Amino acid sequence: MMNEYRFQHRHLLEMGQFSVEDIRYILNTARSFKEIAGRPIKKVPTLRGKTIINFFFEPSTRTRLSFEIAAKRMSADTFNIAAATSSAQKGETLIDTARNLEAMSPDIIIIRHSSSGAPLLLSQNVNAAIINAGDGIHEHPSQGLLDLMTVREHKGRIEGLTVAIIGDIAHSRVAHSDIIGFTAMGAKVRVAGPASFMPPMIESLGATVCATAAEAVAGADVVMALRIQQERLHDPSIPSLREYASFYGVNRKLLELARRDVLVMHPGPINRGVEMSPDVADGTGSVILDQVANGVAIRMALLYLVMGGEKGGHE
Amino acid sequence: MSKTQIIQNGRIIDPVNGVDHCDDLWLRDGRIIAPESAAPADALYYDAWGKWVTPGLIDMHVHLREPGEEYKETIASGTLAAAAGGFTAVACMPNTKPVNDTAAVTRFIIEQASQGAARVYPVGAISKGSGGVGLAEYGELKAAGVVAVSDDGQPVLDSQLMRRAMEYAAGHNLLVISHAEELALSRNGVMNEGVVSTRLGLRGIPVAAEAIMVYRELALAELTGHHIHIAHVSTAAATDLIRQAKKRGVRVTAETAPHYFSLTEEAVAGYDTNAKMNPPLRTEADRQAIRQGLQDGTFDAIATDHAPHSVLEKQVEFDRAANGIIGLETSLPLTLALVREGVIEAARLVELMSVAPARILGVPGGSLAIGSIADITVIDPERRFCFTKEKIVSKSKNSPFLDWELQGKAVLTVCGGRITHNELS
Numbered sequence: 001m002m003n004e005y006r007f008q009h010r011h012l013l014e015m016g017q018f019s020v021e022d023i024r025y026i027l028n029t030a031r032s033f034k035e036i037a038g039r040p041i042k043k044v045p046t047l048r049g050k051t052i053i054n055f056f057f058e059p060s061t062r063t064r065l066s067f068e069i070a071a072k073r074m075s076a077d078t079f080n081i082a083a084a085t086s087s088a089q090k091g092e093t094l095i096d097t098a099r100n101l102e103a104m105s106p107d108i109i110i111i112r113h114s115s116s117g118a119p120l121l122l123s124q125n126v127n128a129a130i131i132n133a134g135d136g137i138h139e140h141p142s143q144g145l146l147d148l149m150t151v152r153e154h155k156g157r158i159e160g161l162t163v164a165i166i167g168d169i170a171h172s173r174v175a176h177s178d179i180i181g182f183t184a185m186g187a188k189v190r191v192a193g194p195a196s197f198m199p200p201m202i203e204s205l206g207a208t209v210c211a212t213a214a215e216a217v218a219g220a221d222v223v224m225a226l227r228i229q230q231e232r233l234h235d236p237s238i239p240s241l242r243e244y245a246s247f248y249g250v251n252r253k254l255l256e257l258a259r260r261d262v263l264v265m266h267p268g269p270i271n272r273g274v275e276m277s278p279d280v281a282d283g284t285g286s287v288i289l290d291q292v293a294n295g296v297a298i299r300m301a302l303l304y305l306v307m308g309g310e311k312g313g314h315e
Numbered sequence: 316m317s318k319t320q321i322i323q324n325g326r327i328i329d330p331v332n333g334v335d336h337c338d339d340l341w342l343r344d345g346r347i348i349a350p351e352s353a354a355p356a357d358a359l360y361y362d363a364w365g366k367w368v369t370p371g372l373i374d375m376h377v378h379l380r381e382p383g384e385e386y387k388e389t390i391a392s393g394t395l396a397a398a399a400g401g402f403t404a405v406a407c408m409p410n411t412k413p414v415n416d417t418a419a420v421t422r423f424i425i426e427q428a429s430q431g432a433a434r435v436y437p438v439g440a441i442s443k444g445s446g447g448v449g450l451a452e453y454g455e456l457k458a459a460g461v462v463a464v465s466d467d468g469q470p471v472l473d474s475q476l477m478r479r480a481m482e483y484a485a486g487h488n489l490l491v492i493s494h495a496e497e498l499a500l501s502r503n504g505v506m507n508e509g510v511v512s513t514r515l516g517l518r519g520i521p522v523a524a525e526a527i528m529v530y531r532e533l534a535l536a537e538l539t540g541h542h543i544h545i546a547h548v549s550t551a552a553a554t555d556l557i558r559q560a561k562k563r564g565v566r567v568t569a570e571t572a573p574h575y576f577s578l579t580e581e582a583v584a585g586y587d588t589n590a591k592m593n594p595p596l597r598t599e600a601d602r603q604a605i606r607q608g609l610q611d612g613t614f615d616a617i618a619t620d621h622a623p624h625s626v627l628e629k630q631v632e633f634d635r636a637a638n639g640i641i642g643l644e645t646s647l648p649l650t651l652a653l654v655r656e657g658v659i660e661a662a663r664l665v666e667l668m669s670v671a672p673a674r675i676l677g678v679p680g681g682s683l684a685i686g687s688i689a690d691i692t693v694i695d696p697e698r699r700f701c702f703t704k705e706k707i708v709s710k711s712k713n714s715p716f717l718d719w720e721l722q723g724k725a726v727l728t729v730c731g732g733r734i735t736h737n738e739l740s
Binding site for chain 1: 508509510512513514515516517518519585586627630631632633634635
């Protein structure tokens with residue numbers, strides 16, 4: 001059966017579009033690409049002659065760089081456009097901008113945008129393959145995939161694990177992709193945070209809402225903390241970072257409730273001392289830097305697969 | 316004396332006069348006249364066999380965009396769309412550019428409408444510039460021709476201003492129409508808050524944003540003893556509040572819109588900006604409650620909130636898209652579906668779409684009594700059509716019902732004896 005499998009997706013817009021088989025295939029493909037990072041010459045010719053545009057409407061260092069390194073390691077030509085949000089106010093619409101890019105015949109457009117659904121809108125209006133690098137508070141599928149990859153790498157499996165996600169679930173596209181992805185792969189996902197950070201009916205995505213961080217972390221195999229944005233103090237969703245840290249910060253004491261071999265994750269960038277204490281971020285069990293390394297491998301796999309790559313996993 | 320017009324053999328549905336039977340309806344000089352023993356030789360005949368003949372439909376909540384946004388709609392195009400949808404009159408909201416908060420703007424609208432295909436009743440602003448601070452000059456607005464005041468689109472947040480508006484408007488015999496929305500709760504929202512907003516990652520507008528403000532309006536109506544009309548009710552919660560208030564005698568009337576009894580928040584899936592409006596599409600439970608409210612009399616009127624927007628406002632990211640959909644050409648078929656589904660009777664449809672709007676606004680129409688104005692809608696309840704972009708008369712095409720197969724259509728619209736729409740086969 002695996003021989004007959006073909007990766008069918010032209011655009012990569014959300015975790016929810018992938019079957020379990022798709023996710024396994026992506027993770028296997030990424031694993032096979034990962035070793036390239038260890039070579040003295042970190043470059044393969046796979047995407048030579050392909051044009052990839054990084055179209056970022058929101059500031060991003062890590063994700064943009066990760067996609068760019070992934071593309072360059074595969075010999076694609078990459079171009080970065082940091083469209084200031086103000087360009088929309090200058091009168092050019094997203095569709096117009098995209099059509100202009102389209103005229104330059106890119107093969108892939110990687111988009112980061114503050115509006116949920118913007119990658120879908122783009123995919124409906126251009127011929128290039130669209131990869132969502134984070135849209136609004138909707139999804140960040142490549143982050144979800146690299147998190148799955150990191151957990152599978154360390155635990156050998158995803159099915160049957162308990163994953164606790166702590167923080168601002170409502171405004172986290174990472175949380176949404178992780179909940180959908182881990183649930184699809186057979187893990188149990190618990191979420192915890194101030195109720196003012198809980199989106200309505202988050203259970204519908206597959207998560208179990210816990211009343212406290214302790215309840216979420218108890219017996220967990222994976223604990224992930226989410227970044228708290230300063231602007232939430234003005235919403236207002238929380239009274240202070242200090243109070244947040246004391247009730248929902250991931251620290252040593254909280255982690256004692258988890259399994260002894262717990263993995264500690266964070267999508268970055270970390271507010272040290274707020275959602276995660278420094279000793280935890282740098283301590284045993286922290287796989288935060290593995291997440292970053294795996295991000296490149298996942299993105300190589302995604303670029304390869306949307307361009308019709310067929311060899312896949314090379315297991 | 317104009318030629319006599321005879322609409323023959325239609326099912327005349329005239330609930331105000333207790334009429335529902337097949338007969339001829341005679342018109343002359345813009346009025347309904349008593350049938351005469353012999354028709355004049357030059358009489359004009361319209362065969363309405365198998366059709367309904369009702370008082371002209373009235374949409375008490377539309378946006379015609381003129382002055383200021385003529386690229387979306389004009390009074391001319393909007394009234395043509397109204398006529399095509401079976402409407403003989405519309406009340407247009409004041410959020411034009413400039414806002415209709417002065418007699419000069421009102422007079423301009425009325426002047427433009429004199430050439431239109433439907434009667435146009437301007438609604439003036441509650442506050443100057445709909446800015447929510449001082450009252451607009453209701454006396455002058457009324458004298459110029461407004462039939463009501465509303466800050467539609469800009470909810471009145473200051474409760475004291477709303478109280479004074481109700482009191483002051485009563486002195487000028489003006490209806491106050493409330494766009495009930497607690498902005499502090501809804502401000503960043505772009506769709507109903509719930510399972511779909513979570514799935515799509517769109518910020519939600521909770522039910523409470525409507526319910527809180529509806530409750531305030533009811534409390535103010537009770538406090539002042541004056542009439543309040545609640546626009547575009549979308550939630551079960553607000554429907555319940557209005558039902559209870561009516562039971563205890565509060566002077567309240569309310570409208571809902573066809574999209575609230577036809578669609579749910581699921582229509583937003585795929586980030587369809589044609590399903591973005593304010594208040595937003597709600598849940599199936601809300602949709603059922605709205606239908607219940609139409610059946611049990613909680614709602615007095617169906618109004619479209621016809622809100623034309625061009626592709627400039629709609630072919631953009633969902634959270635940046637403008638709120639609103641066009642409605643004049645789909646309102647009747649969507650409401651006829653309620654009749655077919657047994658939610659309401661034909662006579663109730665006429666009450667909701669003609670009788671009550673005329674009564675609430677205090678304008679002519681809603682009756683086929685001898686001597687009434689000859690505003691007539693002939694409806695073919697069976698006529699099926701596909702609602703395609705090409706067929707839309709309105710200047711804007713922003714509808715979630717695009718490409719829907721609809722059943723039931725106005726086939727003849729008569730406004731003051733003038734044929735404004737005719738597709739009698």
